[in-house]
Amino acid sequence: MYHCCPGQIGPSVLDCDMADLAKEGKRALDAGASYLHLDVMDGHFVPNISFGPYVIECLRKHLPDVFFDCHMMTTHPENWVEKVAKAQGSKPGLLCYTFHYEATEPRGITQKVIDLIKANNMKVGLTLSPDTPVEALLKYGDQIDLALIMTVYPGKGGQSFIEEMMEKVRTIRAAYPDMDIEVDGGVKPKTVDMAAKAGANLIVSGSGVYKAEDMANNISIMQRSVEKYGLEIIATN
Amino acid sequence: MNSLVKSIIVLGGVSLQSVNAFTSISRSNVADISTTSLNVYGTPRKVQIIPSVLPADFGKLGADCKRLEEAGCDRVQFDVMDGNFVPNVTFGPETIRWCRKYTNMPFETQLMVSEKCTDAMLEEFVEVSKGPNGEPGVVIVHVEACTHLHRALGRIRAAGGSPSVALNPHTPAEMIENVLDLVDHVLVMTVNPGFGGQAYIPTMTEKIKKIRKWIVDRDLDVDIEVDGGIKATQETIGECAAAGANCFIAGSGLFAYDDLSEGVKELTDMALEAQGVAVGAK
Numbered sequence: 001m002y003h004c005c006p007g008q009i010g011p012s013v014l015d016c017d018m019a020d021l022a023k024e025g026k027r028a029l030d031a032g033a034s035y036l037h038l039d040v041m042d043g044h045f046v047p048n049i050s051f052g053p054y055v056i057e058c059l060r061k062h063l064p065d066v067f068f069d070c071h072m073m074t075t076h077p078e079n080w081v082e083k084v085a086k087a088q089g090s091k092p093g094l095l096c097y098t099f100h101y102e103a104t105e106p107r108g109i110t111q112k113v114i115d116l117i118k119a120n121n122m123k124v125g126l127t128l129s130p131d132t133p134v135e136a137l138l139k140y141g142d143q144i145d146l147a148l149i150m151t152v153y154p155g156k157g158g159q160s161f162i163e164e165m166m167e168k169v170r171t172i173r174a175a176y177p178d179m180d181i182e183v184d185g186g187v188k189p190k191t192v193d194m195a196a197k198a199g200a201n202l203i204v205s206g207s208g209v210y211k212a213e214d215m216a217n218n219i220s221i222m223q224r225s226v227e228k229y230g231l232e233i234i235a236t237n
Numbered sequence: 238m239n240s241l242v243k244s245i246i247v248l249g250g251v252s253l254q255s256v257n258a259f260t261s262i263s264r265s266n267v268a269d270i271s272t273t274s275l276n277v278y279g280t281p282r283k284v285q286i287i288p289s290v291l292p293a294d295f296g297k298l299g300a301d302c303k304r305l306e307e308a309g310c311d312r313v314q315f316d317v318m319d320g321n322f323v324p325n326v327t328f329g330p331e332t333i334r335w336c337r338k339y340t341n342m343p344f345e346t347q348l349m350v351s352e353k354c355t356d357a358m359l360e361e362f363v364e365v366s367k368g369p370n371g372e373p374g375v376v377i378v379h380v381e382a383c384t385h386l387h388r389a390l391g392r393i394r395a396a397g398g399s400p401s402v403a404l405n406p407h408t409p410a411e412m413i414e415n416v417l418d419l420v421d422h423v424l425v426m427t428v429n430p431g432f433g434g435q436a437y438i439p440t441m442t443e444k445i446k447k448i449r450k451w452i453v454d455r456d457l458d459v460d461i462e463v464d465g466g467i468k469a470t471q472e473t474i475g476e477c478a479a480a481g482a483n484c485f486i487a488g489s490g491l492f493a494y495d496d497l498s499e500g501v502k503e504l505t506d507m508a509l510e511a512q513g514v515a516v517g518a519k
Contacts, residue, residue, distance in 0.1 A: 018328075019299030019335035042326050043319040043354040051295070052318070052326025058295035074320055 005180055005201035007226025008034035009219050010069055012184070012206035014050060021055070022062035028209055031216040032223060035067035037184065037204040040084075042074040045103055046155035053083035060087040069096045069125060069146065069202075071184065073154050077103050078113050085120035098125025098148050098182075101136045114143050125182075129154060134168040138175060145180065146202070147172050151195070152185030161186030166198035173199030189221040196229035276513035278446070279453030282460060282483035284508040285311040286501045287345060289464070289488040291327070291433045298332065299339030308497030312343035312375070314464075314486055316430075317362070319350040322382055323431035330358065334365040343368055345375035347403060347464070349430050352382045355389065363398035377401040377424050380412045390419040401462075405430065406438050410447045417457055423448055425482070427473075428465030433488040437466030437473045442480050449481025460484050469503040471511070478511035 011033050016024035025036050038059070041050040056070060070084050077099035088095055097117045104110040110126075117124045127148035128137055137147055149168050152159035162185070172181055183200045188208030195203060203222050212218040288310050293301040305313055315333050320326040333346060346366045348355055355378055366374030376398040383389045386402065393400040402413050403424035413423060425445050428435035445461060452459045462484035463477045474485055487504055494500030 014331070017299075017335050017338075018332045019302070019339055020297055022296035040326065041329070042321065043329070043350060043358070044321050047357055049317065049319055049326070049329030049350070049354065049358070051328045051332065052320065054325075055295040055328060061294075062296040074326070076320070079320065079324070080326070 005178065005230065006034075007196070007201050007203070007223055007230055009203050009205065009209070009222050009226075010035040010037040010067075010182070011209040011219075012037045012039055012204050013210075014039050015206040015210040018051070021059050024210070025059060025063055025066070028215065028219070029063075029066060031209075032219040033209065035069060035202075036063070037069045037071060037182075040070060040072050040074060040080070041155070044075045045100065046073045048155050053080050053086070056084055056087045060089065064090040065094070067094050067096070069098055069148075069182070069204075071125075071127065071148065072097065072099045072103075074099075075103055078109060078116060081113070081116045081120050081122075085122055088121065092121065093123065095121075096123035096125045096146050098127050098146060100127050100129065100154075101132055102129055105136065110140060114140065127184075128168065130162055130165060134171045137168075137172065141172070141176055141179070146182060147176070147179055148182045148184055148204075149200070150185050151183050151187065154185070159186050161188075161191040161194070163191075163194055166194055169195065169198035169200050187222070189218055189225075192222045192225045193229065196225040199230075201226055201230060276479045276511060277481050278449055279481070281512040281514055284478070284505050284512070284514075285460075285484045286491070286504045286508075287312050287314050287462070287484055287486050288491050288497075289314045289316055289433070289486050291316050291488050292492040295328070299336050302336050302340040302342065305497065306340045306342045309501045310342065310497075312345050313340070314345045314347060315366075317346060317348050317350060318431065319354050321354075322351045322379065323349045325431045330361045330365045333362075337365070337369065341369045343372070343374060345377065345401075347377040347424065348382070349379060350382065352384060355379075355382050359389065359392055360396045363393055363396040366398060371397065373397055373399040375399045375401050375422055377403045377422070379403045379405065380408060381405055386413075387416055387419065390416055394419070403464075404444070406441060410444050410451075413448070414451060417448075417451060417455065417459060420459055422460045422462060422484070423452075424462045424464055424486075426465055427463050427467065427477070430465075435466055439472070439476070442476050445477060445480040445482050452481075462486060466490075467504075469500070469507050471507070474504055474507050475511040478508040479513075483508075483512075 011028040041048045043049040123145040125146035126144045151162050151165045181200045182202035183195045184204035187205045288305050318325045318327040344366045376393045390400040399421045401422035427437050427441045461482040463482045464486035467473050467485050468490040491500045
């Protein structure tokens, strides 16, 4: 087993100036971030409303070459696939539609949503809230491009990292050495080592980036952590 | 307006000054007018053109709000949609809060969200809709999303907001008849909410007239706003203004102009004319 997935930092825009999203996105990218993690919240799946597909479409016009990971914290992720797909980038593979298992499996439509995302030329991301066991994701592991493990209960920024979630990351990394595994929630320079050691290669950070005193330094610390521990995982395997 | 005044108007040829003698006009939203004929029932209220942010560039929403302010808009409307009450998701309270940094324009927030969101987030929306010095911002709840509408409107006022209620096209005016004393403003949706660029629903004109009559007859200080398909045409803004609406949400209808201030002027002039007010007075 090995893990050579590139380490990348994807800031969440929830903690930035949301009236100037394009500039804020660029600011983080210029400071060393590799992609943007866009949290869509509908006030029902989580108790907060953030923004919807049209905002992503607008942002895409300003940032045509950037990878967008669209994290859909919505009760009906199937409703937004086509709308989000309008935000395709300048070339294929720059858009990932990441939806919650908890929003689709009870209605028996997880497979349908995966198929719909692929039909709309986007990468498929599947995410689990903290209380959902990792087996839920493994069930669809062969079909997805990205696994997002929530390390807080989704809904609001600024929560504390839940260390117990690293067991899920380890399990997925062992089963899928080549998969992009992303963590989201309370990840900052202090907590990133745990995520990197467990095998995560994509790091989402909101306040850890946008509320940092030195944004570039924080991003660099997190990037180096993933590279260091990712390489160590290769060395020990 | 009492029955004596009504019969004078029916006879015609009465100057506005006589009408004014019978009606109370010491309200900030009553137009400064000088005309001898009235198209609208009651003394016309100030025409306000209110752009919706829906057609804006959400990559730089603050800058677009500034542009609207510079074009002379009276206030700006934020359409909050939760993907459940309407089939679209737009933005939430944080976006509105950040926009305040870019403009001093009054804000108006229309909550096209289900009862669950209204109940949980109402005070938060009231807070972010406030003016630069804490002035009340207009917060609009949908009658269809409020089992306890009377209570919800009271919550807006108590939290320091300016309460308003909106009605979807199918909703009869009677649904808000008993809360007119609690609101500063009523919003009659003239399209089915959820998306911009739709066409005005002509059957809404009668609803506007009905609500206007209640407001005037009960001597209430309430604006009527219309939202959906409003353009500088007789069939949309003209008809609504003559029916008694004085606040006009303009989305794609305004952003279609290269020069937004020209759009604001055209819309205003057409509304004034339809009210029966001399063009140029505002």
